[in-house]
Amino acid sequence: MSGRWRPLTRVGAQVWSLVAVLALVSVGFASLSDRFADLDNLRNVLLQAAPTMIGAVGMTLVIAARGIDLSIGAIANLALALALLGAGTRSEAALATDTTWLVYPIAIASGLALGTLNAVATNVLRLSALITTLGTLTLYRGLGLHITAAGLIAVRGPILAFGRAQLWGIGVPVFAAVLMAVAGWVFLSETPTGRRLLAVGGSPRSAVETGLRTERLLVVAYAASGLCGAIAGLILVGRVGVVNPDLGYGMEFTVITAVVLGGTSLFGGRASMFGTVLASLLLTTIDNGMTLIGADPYAYDVVRGVILLIAVSADAASAHMRSRRSPVIPELRA
Amino acid sequence: MRKAYLQIGLAAALLTAPTAFDAASAKDITIGVSFDKIEPFRVAEKKALTDAIEAAHAKMDFANADKDAQRQASQVDTMVSQGVSAIIAIPWDIEAANDLARSTIAAGIPFVSLDQALSDLKSVTYHIGGDPCADGKVAGEFFVKAAAGKPFKLLELQGGLANDNGIRRSRCLDDALKAAPNITIVAQVPTDWNPQKALDGTENALQAHPDLAGIYAPWNDALQGVFSVLKAKNLLLPVGDPKHITIVSIDGTPLGCKAVRDRLIDLEIATPLPEMSRRAVAAAIKASQGGKIEPQAEFLPGIPYGPDNVKAMASKIWGCQG
Structure with a gap:
């Protein structure tokens, strides 16, 4: 195995745990609902996970650099509002806004x-x-x-295309999410800039002392997060068909949960793009399965909260053990 | 159905009846208005309040708490220290706002809660709001009628579960459905009033139950997400089509009215916004002038209307005007 591909083989224990949890949760839901394992439902899960996954890819880069972006949901909101401002025409009679393809570059x-x-x-x-x-x-x-004057703006035209288009029966946002995750992983593992980003997260002071331009690296990470927020917003609006004041509200918490659950350290220097993808799928699968089995509505938040606590505890324990064994070494896990 | 029309009559009577308060001369009165958040329904509420305050020749000092109870408390405290004559608030946290209301009243400023009732109604000078329980009950009775004794699978989307309107629109629907064992609620999906979650919940429920017969969308903003799913599955069909899925919604916004006019939903229950706002302002002014407010709390049931009577009802539905 060449050194170039070695990160692929270094699948962290947390990722294996996630695979196991995802498998267990899936088997559990499949035994409780005969519709859960349907191909159509798997397509649903992938499509519903796509915005979270894309947002989480951007957030992984930020957290890997020991940062955090609480504004990612607000970026989704504002980017879409600006896109409608620049490429939307309001028709009062139709209670809808017509859009052009310019919404995409503007967003x-x-x-x-x-x-x-x-x-x-x-x-x-x-x-x-x-x-x-x-x-x-x-x-x-x-x-x-x-x-948006805090209004609910129904939209029509090209803005709906991205969220609703399909390829081989699978939503285009799913392909976009996979592409973004692969691009994020390649960036972190195969490019000097990506490795430097991990180094900044591992030890900002050392990074500065070794001459890394940390400020420029942070621009790359946060710009990527903003880009991912806007793309997630485009998917959400495309699917629902409205720009509403709640667009992106709370997205930051879901996305940060996915990143941390996936094994990226909140203390920076350690990232797992594969884990991020798995965690996004796990969070969506839980919501999907809970609806399919007709779970008590009050159980949804409890389950999510328990998972977040487990993730944060595992991350803290793991960081503590590493710090006792050796100094922080930046690493990318598959 | 008869009960639904009785509700229409009752609501219409409420709208035309003289209120308990007469708008007094209010040239020197400033009313502090504190909203829990800003979203489409709140925008409509703000406009209705602005109209009512202007009609009373008073002034308005507005603040948005943006879903933060602490921020709301600070904003109200600031308004009180600036010398407003009364507060009209839509509380974000129905527990925490009890103390806020009591401290405001203790400072000699009347506190009127609008739309969202506090957990302790005695905390406020006056409460005026919709009747989420009556609305949920009307929706439940409509589904019972629509099911006509046959097996009927219903998806219940829920609003905020930490929110009086969300809780009671759900609980009272469920109470009304208890009389109909033929109706099965196949899923109760908490959405926190988010259309995206309404979309995902509808998509998942339809996946599990392709023979879904009804959807309860207890706020109009959910409809767009519901329609997106139904359209993708070729199930967005007009009322009367044999494959139409029965939909009931609440609010009475322009979006809801359009859905009724397009015959996409079967029943809409419109919250009487202008009347609520008028009574809130009248009570705030009267209390600030030392008047006694009776009754201390009022809950106005929504006005039910559907595709067959929307034309006749349009003048009474705020979202159908203009």
């Missing part, structure tokens, strides 16, 4: 710009990313509300 450019702004703000203000992106979360959401 993507907006996502990149808003993510970049997060990095610049973090670099310039020298505040923790938590505080900075908490601020931009409020700012972006406020701007989104202002642009």
Whole structure:
């Protein structure tokens, strides 16, 4: 095995645990609902997981660099609001907004710009990313509300295409999510910039002392997160057919849960793109299965909360054990 | 169905009856308005309140708590310290707001809760809101009628489970359905009022139960997500089509009215927003002038209407106007 592909073989224990949990959960739901294992339902799960997966890919890069982006859901909201502002025509009589293909470049450019702004703000203000992106979360959401007048805007035309298109019976967002995850993994494992990003997360001080341009690397990570937020927003709007004030609301928590559950360390320097994908699938599978078996609605949040606690505890215990054995070494797990 | 029309009559009577309060001269009165969040229904509520306050010749000081009980408390405290004459609030946290209401009243400022009832109604000077229980019950009775004694699988989308409207629109629907063992609620999906979750829940429920007969969407914003799924499965069919899935929704927004006019939903229960706002403002002004408010709490049932009577009812439904 060449050194180039070695990261693929270093599948972390947390990823294997996730595979096991996903398999157990799936078997459990399949035994309780004869529809769970249907091909149509698997397609549903993949499609419903796509926005979370894409957002989580961007968040993995940010967290790997010891950052966090609480504004990713607000970016999804504002990027789409800006896209409608630039490429939408409101028809009052139809209670809907017609769109052109320009919504895509505008939303993507907006996502990149808003993510970049997060990095610049973090670099310039020298505040923790938590505080900075908490601020931009409020700012972006406020701007989104202002642009849309906090209304529910039904949309028509090309904006729906991405969320609703299918290829071989599978939603196009699923392919987009897989592509983004592969691209994210290749970036982290195969490019010098990706490795430097992990180094920054592993030890920011060492990274600075060894001459790494940490500020530029953070711009890359946050811009990618913004891009992923905008793409997730495009999928959500394409599927539902409306831009509403709640678009992207709470996305940050789901996405961060997926990243941490997937084995990326909240302390930076360690990332698992494969784990992120699996965790996104697990979270979606739980919601899907709970509905299929007609579970008590009050159980949904309990189950999600328990999973988050387990993930955070496992991550903290693992970080503690590593710190006792050896200093932090940046690594990418498959 | 007869009960539904009785509800229409009752609601219409409420709308035309004189209210308990007369709008007094209010030139020097500023009403502090605190909303729990901003979303399409709240935008409509804000407009209705603005209209009512302007009609009373009072002024409005508005703040949005953006789903944060602490922020709402700070905003109300600030309004009180700035000398507003009364507070009209839609509380975000129906428990925490009890203390907020009591401290506001203790400071000599009347506290009127709108739309969302606090857990302790005695905490406020006056409460006016829709009647989520009556609305849920009307929806349940409609499904019982639509099922006509035959096996009927129903998907129940739920709003916020930590929210009075969300809880009671669900609980009272369930109570009404207890009389009909032929109706099976195949899934209760918590959505936190999010259309995306309504879409996913509908998609999953239809996957498990392709023979789904009804969907309860207790707020209009859910409809777009529901329609997206039904359209993808070629099930978005007009009322009257043999394969049509019976849909009941609540709110009375323009989106809901359009869905009724397009014959895509069977019953819509419109919250009487303008009347709620008018009574809230009248009570706030009267209390700020030392008047006694009776009754202390009022719950106005929604106005049910459907494709067959939307034309006749349009003038009474705020979302059907304009």
